[in-house]
Amino acid sequence: xxxxxxxxxxxxxxxxxxxxxxxxxxxxxxxxxxxxxxxxxxxxxxxxxxxxxxxxxxxxxxxxxxxxxxxxxxxxxxxxxxxxxxxxxxxxxxxxxxxxxxxxxxxxxxxxxxxxxxxxxxxxxxxxxxxxxxxxxxxxxxxxxxxxxxxxxxxxxxxxxxxxxxxxxxxxxxxxxxxxxxxxxxxxxxxxxxxxxxxxxxxxxxxxxxxxxxxxxxxxxxxxxxxxxxxxxxxxxxxxxxxxxxxxxxxxxxxxxxxxxxxxxxxxxxxxxxxxxxxxxxxxxxxxxxxxxxxxxxxxxxxxxxxxxxxxxxxxxxxxxxxxxxxxxxxxxxxxxxxxxxxxxxxxxxxxxxxxxxxxxxxxxxxxxxxxxxxxxxxxxxxxxxxxxxxxxxxxxxxxxxxxxxxxxxxxxxxxxxxxxxxxxxxxxx
Amino acid sequence: xxxxxxxxxxxxxxxxxxxxxxxxxxxxxxxxxxxxxxxxxxxxxxxxxxxxxxxxxxxxxxxxxxxxxxxxxxxxxxxxxxxxxxxxxxxxxxxxxxxxxxxxxxxxxxxxxxxxxxxxxxxxxxxxxxxxxxxxxxxxxxxxxxxxxxxxxxxxxxxxxxxxxxxxxxxxxxxxxxxxxxxxxxxxxxxxxxxxxxxxxxxxxxxxxxxxxxxxxxxxxxxxx
Numbered sequence: 001x002x003x004x005x006x007x008x009x010x011x012x013x014x015x016x017x018x019x020x021x022x023x024x025x026x027x028x029x030x031x032x033x034x035x036x037x038x039x040x041x042x043x044x045x046x047x048x049x050x051x052x053x054x055x056x057x058x059x060x061x062x063x064x065x066x067x068x069x070x071x072x073x074x075x076x077x078x079x080x081x082x083x084x085x086x087x088x089x090x091x092x093x094x095x096x097x098x099x100x101x102x103x104x105x106x107x108x109x110x111x112x113x114x115x116x117x118x119x120x121x122x123x124x125x126x127x128x129x130x131x132x133x134x135x136x137x138x139x140x141x142x143x144x145x146x147x148x149x150x151x152x153x154x155x156x157x158x159x160x161x162x163x164x165x166x167x168x169x170x171x172x173x174x175x176x177x178x179x180x181x182x183x184x185x186x187x188x189x190x191x192x193x194x195x196x197x198x199x200x201x202x203x204x205x206x207x208x209x210x211x212x213x214x215x216x217x218x219x220x221x222x223x224x225x226x227x228x229x230x231x232x233x234x235x236x237x238x239x240x241x242x243x244x245x246x247x248x249x250x251x252x253x254x255x256x257x258x259x260x261x262x263x264x265x266x267x268x269x270x271x272x273x274x275x276x277x278x279x280x281x282x283x284x285x286x287x288x289x290x291x292x293x294x295x296x297x298x299x300x301x302x303x304x305x306x307x308x309x310x311x312x313x314x315x316x317x318x319x320x321x322x323x324x325x326x327x328x329x330x331x332x333x334x335x336x337x338x339x340x341x342x343x344x345x346x347x348x349x350x351x352x353x354x355x356x357x358x359x360x361x362x363x364x365x366x367x368x369x370x371x372x373x374x375x376x377x378x379x380x381x382x383x384x385x386x387x388x389x390x391x392x393x394x395x396x397x398x399x400x401x402x403x404x405x406x407x408x409x410x411x412x413x414x415x416x417x418x419x420x421x422x423x424x425x426x427x428x429x430x
Numbered sequence: 431x432x433x434x435x436x437x438x439x440x441x442x443x444x445x446x447x448x449x450x451x452x453x454x455x456x457x458x459x460x461x462x463x464x465x466x467x468x469x470x471x472x473x474x475x476x477x478x479x480x481x482x483x484x485x486x487x488x489x490x491x492x493x494x495x496x497x498x499x500x501x502x503x504x505x506x507x508x509x510x511x512x513x514x515x516x517x518x519x520x521x522x523x524x525x526x527x528x529x530x531x532x533x534x535x536x537x538x539x540x541x542x543x544x545x546x547x548x549x550x551x552x553x554x555x556x557x558x559x560x561x562x563x564x565x566x567x568x569x570x571x572x573x574x575x576x577x578x579x580x581x582x583x584x585x586x587x588x589x590x591x592x593x594x595x596x597x598x599x600x601x602x603x604x605x606x607x608x609x610x611x612x613x614x615x616x617x618x619x620x621x622x623x624x625x626x627x628x629x630x631x632x633x634x635x636x637x638x639x640x641x642x643x644x645x646x647x648x649x650x651x652x653x654x655x
Contacts, residue, residue, distance in 0.1 A: 001541050001542055001545065002541070002545035002548075002549075003545075004549065005541045005545075005549070012529055012530065013529065016529055336525065337527055339525070340525045340526075340527060340538075341538070341542070342486075342510065342513075343484070343486060343513060343519050343525070344513065344514060344519070344538050344539040344542060344588065345510055345511065345513050345514015345515070345539050345542040345543070345592075346510060346514075346542045347506075347507045347510040347511070347542070348506060348507065348510075349507075350542055423486040423487075424481050424486050424487055427486070427521070427525065
């Protein structure tokens with residue numbers, strides 16, 4: 001039979017049992033739709049993680065105090081990571097060229113008669129370098145995509161120097177908006193302000209900044225800032241030294257594991273880290289590199305893929321059994337028809353093609369409906385996953401292909417059975 | 431010209447421990463233009479012989495030439511091809527497909543010619559065949575919308591559409607009332623007059639009168655009257 005004749009025959013016979021065909025398809029529809037929706041969830045989660053860690057460069061190591069579950073809540077354990085340690089790390093590891101450190105706290109700031117509660121940040125002298133590299137903010141009116149240099153972030157005056165950080169000099173730099181708010185039109189440069197009980201000289205004001213991410217632009221204002229040398233902030237505003245989150249920069253991204261090992265050695269000695277009975281170190285700090293995150297992501301992606309493969313195979317089996325069941329019923333019901341076809345010259349392969357095509361048509365239409373339903377279900381899946389579900393384009397051919405394969409695999413047996421019928425017995429079948 | 435020749439054609443079935451001899455060493459020759467009636471009581475083996483002649487079944491032993499081809503040892507696919515090309519069947523219960531129109535039923539044997547007959551040609555040939563049995567105006571109707579006699583005419587049109595060398599009819603009037611049965615027999619008579627070779631199984635001696643030759647079957651043994 002020509003393919004056109006076969007298609008016509010298959011359509012007609014499915015049409016004659018439209019409800020049965022639709023119910024049979026349902027298994028495939030649900031299977032395909034759920035695979036697409038699940039893959040979208042995984043994809044969305046991955047995209048969210050990607051966005052979070054995009055700023056972590058290949059040569060950077062995040063270092064933080066370790067947290068562990070104690071008395072039912074996560075608490076930092078062991079020694080704090082101190083400012084001094086951050087400085088010493090550079091000495092201890094020749095591969096580390098700088099360590100970004102920052103602490104933040106709200107501080108009451110006074111200038112003349114006006115006063116403000118400001119979130120102050122203690123930074124190292126390289127803060128602007130880090131800001132430029134990060135690329136999440138830029139001066140207002142900055143040409144999109146143009147390279148950022150540290151000095152473009154300075155509006156007036158200057159940023160503090162490394163010596164001033166080491167010395168804990170009482171100097172500070174204001175954000176654009178904060179300067180306007182506090183100084184009311186006076187020139188801030190050179191002015192003396194009070195941070196609680198400490199005198200501080202203003203040496204600079206940042207340029208007016210805006211977020212490069214349009215969605216972020218109205219959510220946080222980068223112009224509300226007060227930046228001090230980290231040493232100054234710690235010495236004057238903390239009674240007890242805070243634990244500092246650090247980002248160490250290696251001079252060579254290829255030797256980042258070496259750099260990590262050097263920092264580990266330094267911190268283990270400094271914190272007098274013990275070993276347990278299996279000789280494993282009981283570290284009280286944690287280090288993360290981009291490679292670590294990517295590794296975790298790949299692991300997570302792997303687990304997710306395994307889960308999906310399991311789901312796909314369940315839907316394949318369920319949908320396939322449905323198809324096989326209906327096709328077997330159909331072959332039995334149409335035994336006489338098969339006999340007639342054989343009598344007028346149909347060969348075994350004509351009968352196989354006819355029934356196989358019906359099964360594939362069932363699974364293909366089910367697959368198609370499933371793709372549509374799956375895409376429509378993505379927003380629903382997103383609400384269950386805090387808004388992160390993103391259609392994975394590959395999931396459409398993947399799930400549709402699985403559906404087709406199901407039709408072929410589970411349609412084959414009924415089709416073979418039909419083709420092997422004895423013509424005389426088939427013609428006599430009541 | 432000889433259309434059918436069998437030599438010691440034998441068919442036995444195994445029913446548990448006993449061997450049933452449905453057909454015993456039948457020798458039959460059908461020439462072109464013959465109208466052969468196969469008579470016999472039910473269980474006499476006439477349907478077995480017709481199935482063998484129609485290539486729906488294979489003999490246990492013996493030889494069968496359909497025109498120039500010895501068919502008793504051919505494979506399933508080759509048999510299917512020969513059925514489609516050289517044989518037309520008319521069944522007692524019509525055996526039409528209920529879901530498709532009359533003309534599509536008639537065209538069915540053409541559709542199984544490996545795609546060599548296009549859709550348009552199939553329809554044209556089917557319509558010609560339907561016209562020949564006087565049913566052209568009912569071509570678009572489904573079998574369920576036709577009377578018994580009309581259905582059998584459709585079946586005859588289907589048997590004719592491939593211009594087979596022989597038409598095998600198995601009790602063609604068995605499911606029809608007597609008036610309609612006469613119409614169908616007249617139609618077969620006309621076709622025979624036009625040169626069509628027919629082998630018909632019947633147990634009705636009245637119908638056998640239409641035939642040019644009558645063969646009797648009894649306990650699996652064929653004898654010409």
